[in-house]
Amino acid sequence: MPVDWRATPADAERLPYDYDADPSWRAKPLTPARVLVYDVGLESLRANRGPMLEVSERPPSSLVPDDAATTKAAGIARATDAAANPIEERRFRRLEDEFGWIRHFRLDEAKENSQGSQGGTHCRWIHCSSKYPDYLYGFLYALTKDTDAVSDCLELLHVNVQQNQRFSKHGKYFVPFAAPLVSRTQQGDAPSYPMLVCTPWLDWSINGKIPPLRFQVDRKEGYHSSKSSRHPLRSILAHYFRLEDTRERERSQVFTKHKPWTTDREIDLKIRQWYGHYPSALNVDEVWILAIDAKHIVTFSSNQTWKSRWPPQQLPSRISDVAFRDVRNVFYRAQQHGTNDYSAMTHIVTCLAGAVGMMHRSFWQDLSLCLTDRYAGHLGHLQYRLHRSASTKLVMDLLACQEELNIVIQITKQQLDLVNQLQEFMGDNHSRIDRVFSSKPSSTNDTGRKPSVDHKKSTPLDPTSTYRHLTASSFNDPIAKLQDNLQRELTDLEDLRDNANTLVSRTIQLVNIRLEDHGKAILVFTVVTIIFLPLNFVTSFFGMNTRDIRDMDATQSLFWLVAVCVTIGVLGIAIFFAFQGGNILEHVNLWLDARWERSAESSNAALQRHSTFSLGSQKNDTDKTQEPKS
Known part of the structure; x- marks a missing residue:
């Protein structure tokens, strides 16, 4: 029988410690109150179904003693033993003083061994809502058990950070990579620990002020992770145009202009019920995954966009509530084959699935505003405008949508390349469950997509392991x-993107055809104007009844005053309608379409009420005819 590996009642009744009031904790860059700790282990939620893997949140204050802020003599001795020279010893002493308390997050191996293979925690997952490379060094130093390997691991971590870190106008960032933090001589067939993985992922932004994180940890930036200069949250335009100021172009994003909830009441109700905010832009965030060993893994991400817990839009909630459930179903079926090895390598895949699948329907079937639907809806709206009237402004809108699709496709390809690279690092021995349920395709079809697996050959899903996701x-x-x-x-x-390319080509062709017709009309008006404009001027000038030409009191100044004012007024109105006439016509058409849709909805509702009333009347008449006569 599995043991109760969650927090004890004594831990639950313990009041949270005020770390900000303690001077020793206040001097540290990170405190336990700003870290999330989860345990992945067997738990019996229902007596008639047996144990299953679950993710349970542990209060960090129950794991870290209050006096852990003070560096113990054993920690200083460990820093001295791990260092190879005095300079490195000074560095390790600083890491021990700032991050040595993180060592209390390690699982108690003696306790785990006494509970047997069927009990205890399979994996401990720690999440830090920040993206400072200093925290990478601190967690790696504190959680690495082998003192002799600490120096080499930190050196390789420093090399990978320097090699994969890039600079731009919008802040520093990492290129996607997966690298083991061990030397080549130490790598074998088994998974190499520790390992560092970094990948970008897409997320929404909302109107108004960005809501705070559940835990703000960046004291150097005044607890504002989104405003940090180190690996900040960037829009897709800022992510791609790294040396340009894109603030003026952010208003032309598809997620900013296209608002399907304004005309679709069902989508509007889902957004207000599920999210509470209307998404206004598309952003690019990064997730760092540091696998210390088979039982300890740490993730880092700012994820400043959403603060809601359900649906899980914060990254840790997304991983624990959605991505993990799908992987857990596989492990439930794997228990029937005698294996339930959930290690840190498997949790890397779970974290990647939760991050990269944040806005994709393939990962989450009941996502109301997935990425492809947003772009497909916007392209449908642009195609509707194309059938109504082609213009150069429509060409610019199509090019902007095409540009965003290219950026999203580039990010998706980077994510796919990272997963392939990670699979090569894992090899065939990254977990026993992969040997049991290996179903990787050996070839691709002509379209480049991997052939889907025959559902008949797949292991059927047990009724006890079905979940919403x-x-x-x-x-x-x-x-x-x-x-x-x-x-x-x-x-x-x-x-x-192919559809956008087709629409761009078709719109340019229609615009060129219309410009040819407009050129002929302009030629006619030009010829007429060239002939009659001098005649009209001469006639009007010599037909004035002024003192200079005829015997009147008014001079020519009155003529020129009126002529200049009328010319400026007509020219201004012409310029306004020439440059803004298309926008005005588009707003009028959208208003007419929305009014027509509202009238259609009201007509349908009235028809439904009338049909319901008619059915009720017929039912009452039928009941009266069937009543027995007295």
Whole structure:
């Protein structure tokens, strides 16, 4: 029987410690109150179904003693033993003083061994809502058990950070990479620990002030992670145009202009019920994953966009409430084959699935505003405008949408390449469950998509392991399922880009055809104007009844005053309608369409009420005819 690996009642009754009031804790860059700790282990929620893997949040204050802010003599001795020279010893002493308390997050191996293989925690997951490289060094130093390997691991971490860190006008960022923090001689067939993984992922932004995180940890930036200069949250335009100021172009994003909830009441109700905010822009965030060993993993991400817990839009909630459930179903079926090894390598795949699938329907079937639907809806609206009237402004809107699709496709390809690279690092021995449920395709079809797995050959889903979240992929291997879902989304996005290219070409052709007709009309008006304009001027000038020409009191100044004012007024009105007439016509058409849709909805509702009333009247008449006569 599995043991109760969650927090004890004594830990639950313990009041949270005020770390900000303690001078020793206040001097540290990070405190336990600003870290999330989760345990992945067996738990019996229902007596008739047996144990299953669950993710449970542990209060960090129950794991870290209040006096852990003071560096113990054992910690100083550990820093001295791990260092190879005095300079490194000084550095390790600083890490020990700032991050040495993180060592209390390690699982008690003696306790885990006494509970047996079926009990205890399979994996401990720590999440830090920040993206400071200093925290990478601190967690790696504190959680690494092997003192002799600490120096080499930190050196390789420093090398990877320097090699993969880039600079731009909008702040520093990482290129996607996955690298083991061990030397080549130490790498074997088994997974290499520790390992660092970094990948970008897409998220929404909202109107108004960005809501705070559940835990703000960046004291150097005044607890504002989104305003940090180190790996900040960037828009897709700022992510792609790294040396340009894109603030003026942010208002032309598809997520800013296209608002389907203004005309679709069902989508509007879902957004207000589920999210509470209207998404206004598309942003790019980064997630860092540091796998210390098989039982300890740390993730870093700012994720400043949403503060809601359900649906899980914050990254840790997304991973624990959605992505983990799908992977857990595989492990439930794997228990029937005698394996339930959930390690940190498997949780890397779970974290990647939760991050990269934040806005993709292939990862989350009941997502109301997925990425492909937003772009497909906007392209449909642009196509409607194309049928109504083609213009150069429509060409610019199509080019902007095409540009955003290219950026999203580039990010998706980077994510897919990272997953393939991670699979190569894991090899065939990254977990026993992959050997049991390996179903990777050996070839691709002509379209470039991986062939789907035959559902008849797949392991049937047990009724006791069904949950709300089911992906579109039929693969059983978690990393193969992640690859297939990303490939599906990439194919859909590429199809949308091809449609955008077709619309751009068609719009340019129609604009050129109309410009040819306009050129003929302009030629006619030009010829007429050239002939009659001098005649009209001469006639009007010599027909004035002024003192200079005829015997009147008024001079020519009155003529020129009126002529200049009328000319300026007519010229201004012409320029305004020439440059803003298309926008005015578009707003009028949208208002007419919205009014027509509202009238259609009211007509349908009235018709439904009338039909309901008619059915009720017929039912009452039928009941009266069937009543027995007295």
